[in-house]
Structure formats: structure tokens, C-alpha cells
Amino acid sequence: MxxxxxxxxxxxxxxxxxxxxxxxxxxxxxxxxxxxxxxxxxxxxxxxxxxxxxxxxxxxxxxxxxxxxxxxxxxxxxxxxxxxxxxxxxxxxxxxxxxxxxxxxxxxxxxxxxxxxxxxxxxxxxxxxxxxxxxxxxxxxxxxxxxxxxxxxxxxxxxxxxxxxxxxxxxxTASKCGFLWWVAGTLLVVQLALGGWVSSNYAGIACQGFPTCNTQWWPQMDLSEGFHLTQTVGPNYLHGQLHADARTAIHMVHRVGALLLGVALITLYWRYRELYLMKQALSVVLGIYLLQVIIGIANVLWWLPLWLALMHTAGATALVVSFIVGFWLSQREQHNAHVDATHNAVGLAT
Structure with a gap:
């Protein structure tokens, strides 16, 4: 058996x-x-x-x-x-x-x-x-x-x-997930969803140029139309149905989401920098995130070439994998610390 x-x-x-x-x-x-x-x-x-x-x-x-x-x-x-x-x-x-x-x-x-x-x-x-x-x-x-x-x-x-x-x-579920992990994980999911929304509405090059968008820091946008989630079912959405301002809104929100995710990941790294395994894992997460940002910028500047757009998707999968591994290690380290503390307490009691 x-x-x-x-x-x-x-x-x-x-x-x-x-x-x-x-x-x-x-x-x-x-x-x-x-x-x-x-x-x-x-x-x-x-x-x-x-x-x-x-x-x-x-x-x-x-x-x-x-x-x-x-x-x-x-x-x-x-x-x-x-x-x-x-x-x-x-x-x-x-x-x-x-x-x-x-x-x-x-x-x-x-x-x-x-x-x-x-x-x-x-x-x-x-x-x-x-x-x-x-x-x-x-x-x-x-x-x-x-x-x-x-x-x-x-x-x-x-x-x-x-x-x-x-x-x-x-x-x-050996230990409770820290608040920072929840914040970073939530922002990662939101950013992935925004990336999918950019892609499915063909808004990848709605903004020309970086860091500005269409020569403006805050261009004209139509947020209500860009994030109108009850679009009509029936039309063929190949190449998208939204007007330019709506696509610009989607693109800009995706940029803001990337910024917020970066802040969360840096904060997470700073919180666990003294734990060797966590530091190494979060260094990988931050490295992939930085590469993903660079690829995203290049996609805008080079008008979304096929190979680079595929690399951006590959970067998203790598970010997911590295984040999950980092979270797993954090659970293991917290669990091991809890076990060590329990053993020490038992040893002192005896």
C-alpha cells in the first residue's frame, strides 16, 4: 500500500x-x-x-x-x-x-x-x-x-x-496570510484583469508615447464608456467597438494599476527583506515586474509587435508563478517559525 x-x-x-x-x-x-x-x-x-x-x-x-x-x-x-x-x-x-x-x-x-x-x-x-x-x-x-x-x-x-x-x-493553511500579501495579491489580480481588458478592447496602443499619453500627462478619457461592463452582446468585437477616448481611459488605468502594483511589491519586499528565502523570492518577483514594465513601455513605443506582445503575456505568467512561489515560501517560513516557537515553549515548560 x-x-x-x-x-x-x-x-x-x-x-x-x-x-x-x-x-x-x-x-x-x-x-x-x-x-x-x-x-x-x-x-x-x-x-x-x-x-x-x-x-x-x-x-x-x-x-x-x-x-x-x-x-x-x-x-x-x-x-x-x-x-x-x-x-x-x-x-x-x-x-x-x-x-x-x-x-x-x-x-x-x-x-x-x-x-x-x-x-x-x-x-x-x-x-x-x-x-x-x-x-x-x-x-x-x-x-x-x-x-x-x-x-x-x-x-x-x-x-x-x-x-x-x-x-x-x-x-x-498553516498560518494566516499577511495583510501586505493580500494587498499585493489583489492588486496583481486587478492588474491582470486590466491587462485582459486592454487586450480584449484593443487598447494597447491607444496611448502613443511614454511617459505621456498622446503628448499629454492626463489625456482626454471616457472612463464610463471604457469600463462599461454591460456592452451589447451580438456585435463582432474583433478589433473592438469602443471609441478612442474610451480606449485611452482603459490604457491609462492599466498604467496606474502597474504603478500601484509596483508600490505594493516594493513594500512587500521591504517588509520581508531580513528573511533570506523571502528576500530572494521577492527579488525575483520585483525583477520580473520591472522587466514586464519595460516590455509594456516597449510595446507602446514600437506599436505592439507580435513577438513583444507575446513576451508581455509571458511576463504576466512569470509574474504569477513567481508571486505564488513567494507566497508559498512565506507560508512555510511563518509555519516553521510557529513550530519552533511552540517547541521552545514546550521545552521551557518541561
Whole structure:
């Protein structure tokens, strides 16, 4: 029984680590799909013009005469769907392999079930992205869903590593999260959502120039229209539907969000600078954040080239991964400090 559990853990560790990298690939291919305007390369879901693979022009016209086939864009979209489907099968495999661990209440099996639920919801958002014709709300939630899947894969992998070391004493909520971590984490999520909103409304180059925007420090903006979350469902949102002032508002709020996130991360680093592991982890977080800011500025100055826009998405995934690892280490250090204090108290009492 012990050997069987050990084999299960070994496979789970391998598969969850594979899941981290595969999710990053899916997120990047999703960004590539959007950047090359292939999000509606197949007008239906889950197939493409009713087929499991991209059909020929005659078949596509017979199935969907109002939407001419563009083979390259259709294949890009289907490649993304194939990868996402593979990710779903991977999660299902993890749930099945982790199921025998249910007898141990300390096992992170529940996280795997939650991951399966999230990826099913993510699949639904993928379908809505197509059927609602790139409705910005759905596109943004689809991006956040992908990063949520990445976070859960990474967290599950870290929990499994700890469970493999101390299967009887693991506690996933060993200590309370510090207030600064909550502030920084919330700002990170908000900034990721703003990045998705910028992307889905095609506001990446709404501001020309940096640090000013269209030669002004505070340009004319339409915040109410830019963040009007009840946009009409029905129009094709490829290339966006908002006017210039609304897109400028979205872009500028994203810049302000980046500034606030930077302040929060610097404050977090300053708070934990005396703890070696935390200092190292938060140094990585700050380094990735700084690189992400530089890439964002370059995207504006160079008019959003494809490779640089993809790097900006990659930077977002790297920031998420580094932040989660930093948070995990903070939990471990606080838990270890609590255990040491308890042992010392017991030693003094005896």
C-alpha cells in the first residue's frame, strides 16, 4: 500500500509539473491566437465548420456561407483548442490518480477536484469566446481563467511536494496570510484583469508615447464608456467597438494599476527583506515586474509587435508563478517559525 501511494505521488508530481508548463503554453498560444486575429478563425465550437479538423473551402462554405474560411487562422484556433483539450485530459488524469489518497485527510486531493471544476468553467468560457464573438467581458475572464488554472497547477504541485515529505502533518493553511500579501495579491489580480481588458478592447496602443499619453500627462478619457461592463452582446468585437477616448481611459488605468502594483511589491519586499528565502523570492518577483514594465513601455513605443506582445503575456505568467512561489515560501517560513516557537515553549515548560 505504501509503495502504491508512493507511485501515485511520483506520478502526480510529474503530471502537475507538466500541467504548469502546458498551461503556460496554452495561455501563450491563446494570446498568439488573439494577436493574429484568429479568435474567430472557426465560427463554431467545439469543431471547425462542423469538423474535428479544418475542412476545405467547399466544405466550410457549405456549412457556414456567411463566414469565409481563412485556413491559417482556422488552424491557429484549432491548435489552441487541441492544446486546451489535452490540458483538460491531464487534469482528469490527475483527479483519477489522486483519488486513492482520499483516505489521508492531509492529502491535497481536494485541490485537484477544484482544478477540474475550474478547467471545466474555462472550457465554457472558451466556447463563449467564439459564440459571443469575442465579447470583451468573456475574453478577459477567459484570460483570468487560464492564469487561475496555472496558479492551481502550481499550488497543487507545491502541496504535493510537501505532502510527499510530511504526509501526516501537512497543513495548507498553516498560518494566516499577511495583510501586505493580500494587498499585493489583489492588486496583481486587478492588474491582470486590466491587462485582459486592454487586450480584449484593443487598447494597447491607444496611448502613443511614454511617459505621456498622446503628448499629454492626463489625456482626454471616457472612463464610463471604457469600463462599461454591460456592452451589447451580438456585435463582432474583433478589433473592438469602443471609441478612442474610451480606449485611452482603459490604457491609462492599466498604467496606474502597474504603478500601484509596483508600490505594493516594493513594500512587500521591504517588509520581508531580513528573511533570506523571502528576500530572494521577492527579488525575483520585483525583477520580473520591472522587466514586464519595460516590455509594456516597449510595446507602446514600437506599436505592439507580435513577438513583444507575446513576451508581455509571458511576463504576466512569470509574474504569477513567481508571486505564488513567494507566497508559498512565506507560508512555510511563518509555519516553521510557529513550530519552533511552540517547541521552545514546550521545552521551557518541561
Amino acid at each position: 505504501v509503495d502504491a501511494s508512493s507511485r501515485h505521488l511520483t506520478w502526480l508530481l510529474r503530471l502537475t509539473l507538466l500541467g504548469v508548463f502546458l498551461t503556460i503554453l496554452v495561455v501563450l498560444v491563446g494570446a498568439w491566437t488573439r494577436l493574429v486575429d484568429a479568435g474567430l478563425g472557426c465560427p463554431d465550437w467545439p469543431g471547425c465548420y462542423g469538423q474535428a479538423v479544418v475542412p476545405n473551402t467547399e466544405q466550410a462554405f457549405a456549412y457556414y456561407p456567411d463566414h469565409p474560411l481563412e485556413p491559417i487562422k482556422a488552424w491557429v484556433e484549432m491548435f489552441h483548442r487541441y492544446l486546451a483539450s489535452g490540458l483538460g485530459l491531464l487534469v482528469l488524469s490527475i483527479v483519477v490518480i489522486a483519488w486513492p489518497l482520499k483516505l489521508n485527510k492531509a492529502s491535497p486531493r481536494r485541490i485537484s477536484i477544484f482544478l477540474l471544476l475550474v478547467i471545466l468553467i474555462q472550457g465554457a468560457f472558451g466556447a463563449f469566446t467564439v459564440t459571443l464573438k469575442l465579447w470583451p467581458q468573456v475574453v478577459t475572464l477567459h484570460l483570468l481563467g487560464g492564469l487561475s488554472v496555472l496558479s492551481l497547477f502550481l499550488w497543487l504541485h507545491l502541496c504535493l511536494r510537501q505532502f510527499a515529505q510530511k504526509p501526516k502533518v501537512i497543513k495548507h
